[in-house]
């Protein structure tokens with residue numbers, strides 16, 4: 598490259614000297630970028646307790662595998678021989694299978710775990726959802742939202758390492774391709790950092806609410822079903838689009854983005870809990886209202902499809918999943934693959950209300966505001 602000396606800092610921003618970085622990059626042996634991403638994911642298990650020094654008491658014991666979906670009273674209900682089914686939602690999988698994701702069984706001990714809490718905090722903070730049935734109490738809704746957001750936040754931390762992993766993925770490629778890739782990595786990195794900031798902002802608020810016992814920072818809609826739902830999910834994200842795929846909030850303003858939290862519980866009667874920070878025009882409230890206005894018989898199918906579209910942590914009862922019709926399966930495949938790319942695109946697949954997943958009927962829905970928990 599003209600105008601850059603061997604000992605100058607490389608143009609790609611790695612902080613290394615040009616001669617140690619992109620000089621002769623086009624002549625270097627190329628590797629498989631996706632293999633690098635997968636290796637990074639597996640090797641990267643940052644262990645940290647999110648509740649450490651946060652005002653929630655002291656840490657105790659080792660950092661353990663914390664669960665994102667409630668394991669004890671819930672995940673076991675939909676498991677067969679200790680296993681549930683999930684989609685392998687990563688871009689490498691998509692590339693390998695020509696745009697389709699595969700689904701496979703996973704042991705419930707390994708389903709949706711992350712190294713985000715020490716043994717003591719995990720036990721103390723989440724006891725109200727792990728050891729008691731979920732009944733939509735304000736403190737339970739707050740605890741679920743906190744844990745779900747911690748998991749997403751954890752994922753963004755892992756995402757920060759992606760750039761370093763892929764920095765060498767342009768080996769053996771011509772200069773034009775090198776610049777394209779490095780620009781793309783820069784964009785992904787900026788997006789990831791911004792998303793991290795939004796989540797950080799809300800995570801701090803939820804942590805403070807836990808400390809103060811103020812479950813009223815959150816509002817939730819709890820939908821109850823007559824039988825056990827054959828799936829479980831938990832996820833939080835900053836919604837750019839509503840239930841119907843229309844724009845809600847864009848990422849261009851300086852205002853931090855608002856999140857929606859969704860989770861489900863597979864008790865004798867199942868619940869789906871949709872939460873948002875209590876403020877006017879919260880995107881989460883818009884979406885919860887849209888879902889609750891649908892015919893009662895459609896709501897479970899709608900929630901399932903909406904979750905599969907936006908959330909990585911969705912687990913299915915293996916028998917139920919195996920019995921899906923080809924049309925139902927095709928739709929879940931499509932939704933699960935939507936938005937799965939390294940850029941973190943907004944999922945755009947359409948939720949099909951005409952497609953019936955033959956799920957339990959709604960028995961009631963109620964709003965949880967936190968004002969009614971009597972403390």
Ligand SMILES: [Zn+2]
Pocket residue numbers: 607608609610611618619
């Ligand atoms: Zn370089």
Ligand SMILES: [Zn+2]
Pocket residue numbers: 646647648649655656657714715716717718
């Ligand atoms: Zn701790």
